[in-house]
Amino acid sequence: MKKFLKLSAKVCSFVLLLAVVSTMLPGLPAQAATVTSQRQAVLNTAYKYRGRPYVFGATGPRSFDCSGFVRYVFRQHGVYLPRTAAAQSRVGTTVSKSNLVAGDIVFFKNTYKAGISHVGIYAGNNRIIHAFPRKGVTVDSLSNSYLRAKYALSKRVLR
Numbered sequence: 275m276k277k278f279l280k281l282s283a284k285v286c287s288f289v290l291l292l293a294v295v296s297t298m299l300p301g302l303p304a305q306a307a308t309v310t311s312q313r314q315a316v317l318n319t320a321y322k323y324r325g326r327p328y329v330f331g332a333t334g335p336r337s338f339d340c341s342g343f344v345r346y347v348f349r350q351h352g353v354y355l356p357r358t359a360a361a362q363s364r365v366g367t368t369v370s371k372s373n374l375v376a377g378d379i380v381f382f383k384n385t386y387k388a389g390i391s392h393v394g395i396y397a398g399n400n401r402i403i404h405a406f407p408r409k410g411v412t413v414d415s416l417s418n419s420y421l422r423a424k425y426a427l428s429k430r431v432l433r
Contacts, residue, residue: 309398312351313377313432320347320395320403320411327410333357340393343405344379347395353431359393366429371416374428380416383426390426 323346326337333342341359348355355362363381374380376398385392394404400416414421 309376310433313375316347316351316377316395316432317397317403319350320397323347323411324403324413325410326405328405328407330407338405338411340405343411344393344395348431355431360390362393363390363427363429366431369428369430371425371428375430377432379429379431381426381428382421382424385424392424396428 320343323335323338323343326335328339329337330339331342332338334346338346341357341362344359344362345355345357355365359381362379366379369375369378374396376396378396380394380396380402381390382392382394383390392404392406394402394414397403397413401413402416402421403411403413405411406414416422416425
C-alpha cells in the first residue's frame with residue numbers, strides 16, 4: 275500500500291509539472307493549456323443533451339431554451355446562474371472573443387428581441403453548444419454568419 279501511495283504521489287507530481295510546463299511551451303495554444311477538468315466536465319454534460327428539442331421557456335432536461343440550457347448545465351457543476359440570457363450576461367468576468375476558453379459563456383444580441391437575447395457555451399475550436407430554435411441543442415460555428423453578426427460578449431464563470 276505504501277508503494278502504491280508513493281507511486282500515486284509521483285504520478286500526481288509529474289502530471290502537475292507537465293501541466294505547468296505545457297503552459298510555458300511556445301506554440302502551444304493557450305486554450306489547450308487552460309481547459310481544466312471542471313471545464314471539460316461542463317462540456318461533457320452539455321454534449322449529453324445534444325439533440326434535445328428547443329422549447330421557449332424550457333429549463334430541461336427533456337427540452338431547453340438557450341438560457342435554460344446554459345443554466346441547467348452549469349448547475350450540474352455547482353455554478354448557479356440566473357434564468358435569462360440578459361441576466362446571465364451580468365455574471366462573471368468579461369473575456370474577449372479572441373481569449374475564449376472552452377466552458378466560457380457566449381452571448382448574442384438582437385436575436386428575437388432587442389438586447390442580449392441568446393446564449394451558448396463555448397466548446398473550443400470556434401464552436402458553441404447551445405439550444406437553438408428549430409435545431410434544439412446543437413453545435414454551431416461562431417463563424418456562422420448569423421452568430422457572427424449577433425455576437426455581443428463573452429463571460430467566464432469557471433476558473
